[in-house]
Amino acid sequence: MTRLELRGLVAGYEPGLPIVRGVDLSLAGGEILVLLGPNGAGKSTLAKALAGLVPVAAGTITLDGASLLDVPAHARIRHGLGFVPQTHNIFAALSVAENLAVAAAILPRAARTSRIGAMLAMFPDLAAARRRAAGLLSGGQRQMLAIARALIASPAVLALDEPSAGLSPKLVAMVLAKLREIAVGGVAVLLVEQNARAALAVADRAVILVEGRVAHEGAGAALLDDPHVAALYLGGRAA
Amino acid sequence: MIGQILIDGITSGAMIGLGAIGLTLTYGLLRFANFAHGEFATWGAYLAMLGAGAFGGAAPIGALTFGWPLVVALMVAMALTALLALALDAALFRRLRRHGNAIVLVIASFGASLALRSAIEFAFGPEPYYYTTDIAMTLRLAPGLRATADQLVVLAAALVLMLAMHVLLTRTPLGRAMRAVSENPDLARLAGIDPARIVRATWAIGGALAAAAGVFLGVTVQLRPSMGFELLLPLFAAAILGGVGSVPGAMLGGLVIGIAEAAAVPLAGAQYRAAVAFVVLLAMLLVRPRGLFGGRE
Numbered sequence: 001m002t003r004l005e006l007r008g009l010v011a012g013y014e015p016g017l018p019i020v021r022g023v024d025l026s027l028a029g030g031e032i033l034v035l036l037g038p039n040g041a042g043k044s045t046l047a048k049a050l051a052g053l054v055p056v057a058a059g060t061i062t063l064d065g066a067s068l069l070d071v072p073a074h075a076r077i078r079h080g081l082g083f084v085p086q087t088h089n090i091f092a093a094l095s096v097a098e099n100l101a102v103a104a105a106i107l108p109r110a111a112r113t114s115r116i117g118a119m120l121a122m123f124p125d126l127a128a129a130r131r132r133a134a135g136l137l138s139g140g141q142r143q144m145l146a147i148a149r150a151l152i153a154s155p156a157v158l159a160l161d162e163p164s165a166g167l168s169p170k171l172v173a174m175v176l177a178k179l180r181e182i183a184v185g186g187v188a189v190l191l192v193e194q195n196a197r198a199a200l201a202v203a204d205r206a207v208i209l210v211e212g213r214v215a216h217e218g219a220g221a222a223l224l225d226d227p228h229v230a231a232l233y234l235g236g237r238a239a
Numbered sequence: 240m241i242g243q244i245l246i247d248g249i250t251s252g253a254m255i256g257l258g259a260i261g262l263t264l265t266y267g268l269l270r271f272a273n274f275a276h277g278e279f280a281t282w283g284a285y286l287a288m289l290g291a292g293a294f295g296g297a298a299p300i301g302a303l304t305f306g307w308p309l310v311v312a313l314m315v316a317m318a319l320t321a322l323l324a325l326a327l328d329a330a331l332f333r334r335l336r337r338h339g340n341a342i343v344l345v346i347a348s349f350g351a352s353l354a355l356r357s358a359i360e361f362a363f364g365p366e367p368y369y370y371t372t373d374i375a376m377t378l379r380l381a382p383g384l385r386a387t388a389d390q391l392v393v394l395a396a397a398l399v400l401m402l403a404m405h406v407l408l409t410r411t412p413l414g415r416a417m418r419a420v421s422e423n424p425d426l427a428r429l430a431g432i433d434p435a436r437i438v439r440a441t442w443a444i445g446g447a448l449a450a451a452a453g454v455f456l457g458v459t460v461q462l463r464p465s466m467g468f469e470l471l472l473p474l475f476a477a478a479i480l481g482g483v484g485s486v487p488g489a490m491l492g493g494l495v496i497g498i499a500e501a502a503a504v505p506l507a508g509a510q511y512r513a514a515v516a517f518v519v520l521l522a523m524l525l526v527r528p529r530g531l532f533g534g535r536e
Contacts, residue, residue, distance in 0.1 A: 051429060052428075053425055053428075053429075072428075072433075073425075073428040073429065074427075074428040074429075074431055074432055074433045074434065075431070075433075076429075077429065077430065077431040078431060082429075083429050085425070085426065085429070088423055088425075088426060089426060090426075091418070091419050091422050091423060091426065091427075092422065093418065093422050094415065094418060094419065094422070098415055098418075101412070101415055102412075102415050102416060102419045102427075102430050102432070103430045103431065105412040105415070105416065105431070105432075106430075106431035149430060150429070153431065
């Protein structure tokens, strides 16, 4: 069942200077859709427009049939959209537990403790570091905390902007495995990535953006095996 | 003598710290130095004077120079000054935030400061006022160590308010949200926090604490239209010393400035008291510009 749908989305930081130029996307529950493309293609801008951090000039964004366009960024999590930015995605001065508590504050009081407990169970590394300042966490732990923060309100859609950036291959594999686990739980995952090979390995579908438009679309494994796509966007012929 | 300097310094430092909390919170959230913040202390002090007069002339409490009407008036003045701060933000700063940059906001705060101070001077005149004409008798706490009951109560009340502020920031959803917005407003929005609500809470809390500082200053010294403006330099020094945006830093910075000012009187002369905050401020900017607790660029 389609959860998230983008139709003719045009978005950019300055009026009259669109970076995303008419993108159509749809995403079903339990699916991982990877958004790939060269630098400047508009991947991160699209993700930020989805989160309400970049103005939308035209087009529609609907989540479970309801438009998000008039929903301010701070209310989108209540409408079922969780977003993990690429950088500065944790509150470094707050402890791990406080990061989770900040995000859990939108839940009914009775549900907060159980959801924080569920996140700590899902990410055991965080449970061990719950009293530590988040700024002192390792790169992998930070990404886990950022994902836990976005998941705590049980969103229908989880969008992530390059969660593998700056992580070792082992940690990238761990983060992507966790995203697969999250998708299996029914969450629709939109993954913006530069690390194409690793992302395509876990993707159900992939979309390649070029200059703000969809250039290619297909199953993750198929794109990985497509010599044309591999040559243009994956740094050579796929193995 | 050192004990006496500490008592005097901590009392005045606690008042400076209270005022500096609002200043540092406003800067942390809105990224501008509000030069009108001292006027909240002035307005709070004068509103409490009006309130204490309206609530009647009850007898002083124990060895204090004031009675229950001033205690009730303090709470009313804190609430009214919180409303004043919210009104100032709605009428002036919120509009400028949409279109202007930090410099525009700072200049606007200078204008607001002048207007608020002039309004008090227009209404009450330039002469000083006192909450009471009773003479505050000093109590002998230890050999060579004296303080008035007013000083001790003001110190205790200021410390209680600081502790309450610490608890608010570390133990409540509102406080955590304030810290989150201060650190990263965009991420806070993604976490479901409405920044406008947090900005309103910050103005209200900052205004209320400044009003308390003003009333405490009125109790231990006197009320003058320029009292808040003169408090501004120590407030900024405390906020910068502690690290702009850091509430524990503002509290500690206030205490350090208060003690330094009190120490300046016997060591260098009373005429240099006001210069001490400036010296400490300069020294801190040279040695550690981020302040004691400052972690952000």
